[in-house]
Amino acid sequence: MNSEEKAPVGVVGVGWVGLVTAACFAELGHPVIARDVLQEKVDALNRGEITIHEPGLAELLEKNRDRLTFTTDMDELLASARLLFVCVDTPPTYSGDADLSRVQSVVRDLKADGDHVLIMKSTVPAGTGDSIRRELPGLAYVSCPEFLKEGTAVQDFMNPDRVVIGAEPEDADAAEQVAALYRPLGGEMVMTDTSSAEMIKLSSNAYLATRISFINEIANVCEEVGADVGEVARGMGMDERIGPHFLRPGIGFGGSCFPKDVNALKLLAGNSGYHFQLLNAVIEVNELQKRRVVSKLGKHLGSLVGKRIALLGLAFKPDTDDMREASSLVLSARLRGEGADVVAYDPVAMDNARSLLPGVEMRDTAREALTDCDAGVLVTEWSEFREIDWPEAAERMRRPLLIDGRNFLDPGILGSAGFVYEGIGRTGDR
Ligand code: UGA
Numbered sequence: 001m002n003s004e005e006k007a008p009v010g011v012v013g014v015g016w017v018g019l020v021t022a023a024c025f026a027e028l029g030h031p032v033i034a035r036d037v038l039q040e041k042v043d044a045l046n047r048g049e050i051t052i053h054e055p056g057l058a059e060l061l062e063k064n065r066d067r068l069t070f071t072t073d074m075d076e077l078l079a080s081a082r083l084l085f086v087c088v089d090t091p092p093t094y095s096g097d098a099d100l101s102r103v104q105s106v107v108r109d110l111k112a113d114g115d116h117v118l119i120m121k122s123t124v125p126a127g128t129g130d131s132i133r134r135e136l137p138g139l140a141y142v143s144c145p146e147f148l149k150e151g152t153a154v155q156d157f158m159n160p161d162r163v164v165i166g167a168e169p170e171d172a173d174a175a176e177q178v179a180a181l182y183r184p185l186g187g188e189m190v191m192t193d194t195s196s197a198e199m200i201k202l203s204s205n206a207y208l209a210t211r212i213s214f215i216n217e218i219a220n221v222c223e224e225v226g227a228d229v230g231e232v233a234r235g236m237g238m239d240e241r242i243g244p245h246f247l248r249p250g251i252g253f254g255g256s257c258f259p260k261d262v263n264a265l266k267l268l269a270g271n272s273g274y275h276f277q278l279l280n281a282v283i284e285v286n287e288l289q290k291r292r293v294v295s296k297l298g299k300h301l302g303s304l305v306g307k308r309i310a311l312l313g314l315a316f317k318p319d320t321d322d323m324r325e326a327s328s329l330v331l332s333a334r335l336r337g338e339g340a341d342v343v344a345y346d347p348v349a350m351d352n353a354r355s356l357l358p359g360v361e362m363r364d365t366a367r368e369a370l371t372d373c374d375a376g377v378l379v380t381e382w383s384e385f386r387e388i389d390w391p392e393a394a395e396r397m398r399r400p401l402l403i404d405g406r407n408f409l410d411p412g413i414l415g416s417a418g419f420v421y422e423g424i425g426r427t428g429d430r
Pocket of ligand 1: 123205245253316
């Protein structure tokens with residue numbers, strides 16, 4: 001592909017979404033200029049160093065280095081690209097609303113010059129597009145929410161299920177230019193208005209989180225009635241109205257998106273005068289689910305005072321070093337609160353985890369983490385945990401007890417290795 005023929009793409013905010021967006025548009029042949037306020041990050045990226053763990057991303061950045069420029073200079077960005085993807089963070093405030101201060105600061109830097117198109121990728125409450133358009137009349141505004149998942153972000157970007165593009169009628173040309181950028185990727189195009197696009201994003205995340213809390217409660221009932229949640233989810237998922245995805249029970253959802261967006265949608269509804277009853281339950285079930293492991297351990301070990309517990313995995317999910325809202329944070333705090341000593345191992349998240357988990361001893365391998373422990377808890381389903389030599393681990397532990405918080409391991413293998421194994425809503429292992 002000849003990059004001269006492709007429209008330059010600007011990216012504002014080089015976090016997870018921004019960096020993936022920059023790398024993928026460069027891979028599609030566009031010259032990309034990406035701006036972040038952090039000089040250190042920009043310098044590192046210009047040297048070809050990548051700061052986050054995301055499969056395939058480093059390779060893509062390296063391969064397309066000549067099409068990628070990173071800068072802190074907003075004027076340089078505005079001079080180089082008309083189409084500007086805003087990918088800044090919208091973290092939760094103390095009250096749980098989305099903090100739009102970074103979005104607002106970008107908007108302040110933009111001029112409604114009739115030339116630039118602001119393409120909002122950051123997750124924002126419905127109505128944000130309308131208020132930015134009121135603030136900067138004349139600015140072309142397109143809402144284009146992101147649906148990529150950490151760990152498979154590059155693949156998700158390149159193979160979208162759908163691309164949602166929201167704009168008002170006067171910005172129809174801008175919407176079409178954005179659609180043209182995504183057309184080579186295939187996938188359904190949803191052309192709609194800005195508020196609906198914003199609601200599609202929040203509702204999708206809230207619905208997926210609802211499915212997870214639902215299956216987690218089903219798992220808890222399965223434990224009471226002696227059913228196996230894996231079988232239940234399999235049978236449910238075959239109904240094409242239900243489908244098989246996002247029905248994996250565990251010890252709660254985490255990450256930078258689901259907890260934040262469920263709360264943000266609940267508050268958005270509340271602020272608009274509607275009490276979103278269901279989402280309260282989704283959040284509450286998720287919090288309780290993170291703590292169930294503590295009672296499972298108590299059932300086997302009695303008091304946890306002085307007991308040594310190994311956490312296998314710390315990141316909120318595998319293939320990422322992201323610790324935001326990870327279940328390991330709540331779990332380790334609860335275990336330490338009960339008087340247990342906590343040791344932990346994660347293949348990539350330990351550097352990020354260290355300052356968040358004071359008092360938790362980090363180990364270099366899963367094998368070392370399990371040594372001399374009264375129990376192991378699988379918190380994140382990293383594939384390498386399937387390769388653990390379980391008979392050997394049983395010998396090294398004080399007590400061969402394993403709570404599998406993600407139903408990831410084979411109960412048969414653990415059983416033959418001498419372990420007492422317990423998953424979430426699984427039969428045949430209690
Ligand atoms: C999520 C959405 O899946 C993306 O579509 C969206 O773009 C993104 O949020 C965002 O808004 O930026 P992500 O947070 O990266 O992506 O991760 P997921 O794979 O969705 O997992 C979220 C959490 O749910 C993890 O803690 C995971 O362990 C948990 N989960 C997921 C379950 O407990 N059960 C499942 O069946 C699936």
